[in-house]
Amino acid sequence: MNAAKKKGGDFLLAVEGLTVSFDGFKAVDNLSFYLDPKEIRVIIGPNGAGKTTVLDLICGKTKATSGSIKFAGKELTKLKEHQIVHCGVGRKFQTPSVFEDLTVFENLELSYPKGHSVMGALAFKRDAKVIEAVEEVAATIFLSDALNEPAASLSHGQKQWLEIGMLLIQKPDLLMLDEPVAGMSVAERKKTAELLRVITKNHTVLVVEHDMQFVGDIADRVTVMHQGKILSEGSIDHVKADPKVIEVYLGH
Amino acid sequence: MTTPSAIQWFKTREGIYYMLLALLLVVILPLTLDPFRLSMTGKYLTYAFVAIGLVMCWGKAGILSLGQGIFFGLGGYCMAMFLKLEASTPEATAIQSTPGIPDFMDWNQLTELPWFWQPFHSFPFTLLAIIGVPVLLALIIGFTMFTRRVGGVYFSIMTQAVAAILTILIIGQQGYTGGVNGITDLRTLMGWDIRTDEAKMTLYFICVALLFGCLFIARMVQNRKLGRILMAMNAQETRVRFSGYDVAAFKIFVFCLAAAFAGIGGAMFTLIVGFMSPSFVGIVASIEMVIFCALGGRLSILGAVYGALLVNAAKSGLSESFPELWPFAMGALFIGVVMAFPNGLAGLYQSYIQPLEDRLFKGKQAEISSQSSAPISQPSKAEESDGYDSSMDNYSAEKS
Ligand SMILES: Nc1ncnc2c1ncn2[C@@H]1O[C@H](COP(=O)(O)OP(=O)(O)O)[C@@H](O)[C@H]1O
Numbered sequence: 001m002n003a004a005k006k007k008g009g010d011f012l013l014a015v016e017g018l019t020v021s022f023d024g025f026k027a028v029d030n031l032s033f034y035l036d037p038k039e040i041r042v043i044i045g046p047n048g049a050g051k052t053t054v055l056d057l058i059c060g061k062t063k064a065t066s067g068s069i070k071f072a073g074k075e076l077t078k079l080k081e082h083q084i085v086h087c088g089v090g091r092k093f094q095t096p097s098v099f100e101d102l103t104v105f106e107n108l109e110l111s112y113p114k115g116h117s118v119m120g121a122l123a124f125k126r127d128a129k130v131i132e133a134v135e136e137v138a139a140t141i142f143l144s145d146a147l148n149e150p151a152a153s154l155s156h157g158q159k160q161w162l163e164i165g166m167l168l169i170q171k172p173d174l175l176m177l178d179e180p181v182a183g184m185s186v187a188e189r190k191k192t193a194e195l196l197r198v199i200t201k202n203h204t205v206l207v208v209e210h211d212m213q214f215v216g217d218i219a220d221r222v223t224v225m226h227q228g229k230i231l232s233e234g235s236i237d238h239v240k241a242d243p244k245v246i247e248v249y250l251g252h
Numbered sequence: 253m254t255t256p257s258a259i260q261w262f263k264t265r266e267g268i269y270y271m272l273l274a275l276l277l278v279v280i281l282p283l284t285l286d287p288f289r290l291s292m293t294g295k296y297l298t299y300a301f302v303a304i305g306l307v308m309c310w311g312k313a314g315i316l317s318l319g320q321g322i323f324f325g326l327g328g329y330c331m332a333m334f335l336k337l338e339a340s341t342p343e344a345t346a347i348q349s350t351p352g353i354p355d356f357m358d359w360n361q362l363t364e365l366p367w368f369w370q371p372f373h374s375f376p377f378t379l380l381a382i383i384g385v386p387v388l389l390a391l392i393i394g395f396t397m398f399t400r401r402v403g404g405v406y407f408s409i410m411t412q413a414v415a416a417i418l419t420i421l422i423i424g425q426q427g428y429t430g431g432v433n434g435i436t437d438l439r440t441l442m443g444w445d446i447r448t449d450e451a452k453m454t455l456y457f458i459c460v461a462l463l464f465g466c467l468f469i470a471r472m473v474q475n476r477k478l479g480r481i482l483m484a485m486n487a488q489e490t491r492v493r494f495s496g497y498d499v500a501a502f503k504i505f506v507f508c509l510a511a512a513f514a515g516i517g518g519a520m521f522t523l524i525v526g527f528m529s530p531s532f533v534g535i536v537a538s539i540e541m542v543i544f545c546a547l548g549g550r551l552s553i554l555g556a557v558y559g560a561l562l563v564n565a566a567k568s569g570l571s572e573s574f575p576e577l578w579p580f581a582m583g584a585l586f587i588g589v590v591m592a593f594p595n596g597l598a599g600l601y602q603s604y605i606q607p608l609e610d611r612l613f614k615g616k617q618a619e620i621s622s623q624s625s626a627p628i629s630q631p632s633k634a635e636e637s638d639g640y641d642s643s644m645d646n647y648s649a650e651k652s
């Protein structure tokens with residue numbers, strides 16, 4: 001793999017030999033890949049390939065059995081989840097997870113990167129800067145008019161956007177999105193693609209997605225996973241033409 | 253809070269609720285109850301401290317501690333140790349084989365005051381210990397449990413276990429703790445006789461003042477971002493973690509806060525009742541405290557106060573006439589509350605009485621909001637239990 005030759009270069013994220021074993025079952029098996037700054041990478045692969053687990057490993061939700069994850073020169077495998085967030089890694093989950101009882105405003109405010117210690121949260125004041133940041137993000141995620149609505153009243157698609165907004169306000173260097181358009185209506189998919197195009201202008205993004213149309217639209221490069229390993233990697237056209245990929249994933 | 257906004261606050265619904273509670277506790281009850289009954293009420297209020305802590309810890313943050321008696325008891329014992337030492341002057345204990353030490357130590361053949369009793373000669377130390385000892389233990393329990401991500405039922409069981417261990421320890425170490433009888437025969441606090449009617453009256457008012465202090469702190473925590481994080485953690489712990497918060501630290505904080513409140517309540521209990529015993533530390537006492545909180549409404553700090561008052565009033569009413577019936581009534585009450593109205597009295601109040609108030613208040617609210625020329629934003633469910641801090645939550649008001 002030519003990426004390996006670039007080892008030691010200016011990658012934003014360098015995953016090497018990453019392995020996790022759940023009671024002997026290797027959900028991710030000796031995986032290596034590298035992300036350049038501002039790259040949009042999409043991971044595809046059949047169900048159970050280990051895509052979600054890779055994101056879990058990077059953000060610290062699951063601890064690796066072996067291997068290393070270097071992000072902007074820092075080793076993430078030893079850090080706790082919130083420390084990884086503070087390093088600049090944001091994670092969106094497959095099912096929308098927002099704070100249903102809080103308003104859209106409060107949801108975004110909670111993710112604003114200030115007042116994260118106990119005392120900080122006690123002293124936190126809703127100043128002009130916070131309000132400005134929240135409004136800016138709300139506009140990006142099409143929720144400007146819903147700021148005072150409880151998140152519980154949002155549609156499924158709006159919740160997905162809100163969660164993306166909660167990442168954006170953290171100002172992460174790397175955004176990881178797990179199936180962001182799953183369960184969305186056609187109209188919502190279009191808007192989400194639009195949203196991602198805005199986001200990808202100034203973030204590095206790692207997306208898990210099934211919708212090949214959508215993947216083709218946004219990806220710089222595609223990594224195809226199968227049974228915890230990388231099956232193929234390259235441009236969308238390259239992986240689409242790869243016989244191994246056609247056999248295990250695109251064929252059916 | 254600046255003066256004008258403080259005055260505004262008293263005109264809000266929340267402000268009125270607080271004033272009504274103050275009216276009840278400071279004016280109505282002292283005027284209508286005899287000193288004995290008033291002192292009983294004071295005793296019930298000491299449980300309200302625990303219940304407020306449980307609202308924060310269980311209702312808001314979802315951490316159900318079934319061992320709050322531990323902290324109530326520790327606060328109570330700290331106070332009792334000070335009072336006992338004061339009551340055990342060499343003159344008062346001249347007939348003992350070792351004068352100058354507490355009577356139960358003498359009965360247990362101790363000949364000198366144990367080292368951990370020594371600092372309780374000092375009143376400032378005692379005050380510090382009343383909060384410090386419960387908080388320290390909560391810190392240790394919280395740290396070991398929450399950093400290992402032990403939560404839910406496992407945490408509740410652990411707190412029960414600690415309560416049981418502490419009770420056994422206190423009962424077993426009779427010479428050091430007074431055993432199953434506890435620490436009794438307490439007389440004076442810095443020379444002030446706490447057994448007189450006037451003293452009981454004064455202690456009642458001190459208790460009410462401290463209770464409002466704790467209510468104020470709890471209210472501040474719940475209205476700040478900290479309170480929203482606690483609520484969010486309860487529902488979506490993972491999301492809170494990936495919004496960059498160290499969830500364990502927040503859990504430890506709220507558990508320690510509840511322990512501090514319980515410790516203050518325990519110390520006031522000792523002063524008002526005049527003794528402290530292991531029966532207030534153990535499993536049964538701890539579960540009763542959860543029931544006060546559940547009945548009052550586990551999301552409402554004011555509800556918790558009413559819950560503690562009402563359940564205890566019912567308890568003493570019922571157990572005066574039918575003592576054997578009380579445990580069953582209590583059990584039935586708890587099951588009834590959990591099944592029928594999980595948000596307790598406060599929840600009932602919100603769904604049935606507040607709509608009536610809304611109609612009455614409508615004119616008045618409109619007047620207030622037009623004065624401040626800011627629309628009153630809908631408080632989210634997170635704060636609806638006790639109203640909301642208009643200076644924090646009215647996003648539109650801040651903006652203007
Ligand atoms: N915490 C876990 N414990 C045990 N097995 C797991 C765990 N997480 C994921 N797996 C297994 O790992 C495999 C990969 O899962 P996942 O990463 O969710 O796949 P996908 O590519 O569909 O996102 C699946 O077989 C799943 O059952």
Ligand SMILES: [Mg+2]
Pocket residue numbers: 051052053094
């Ligand atoms: Mg998945």
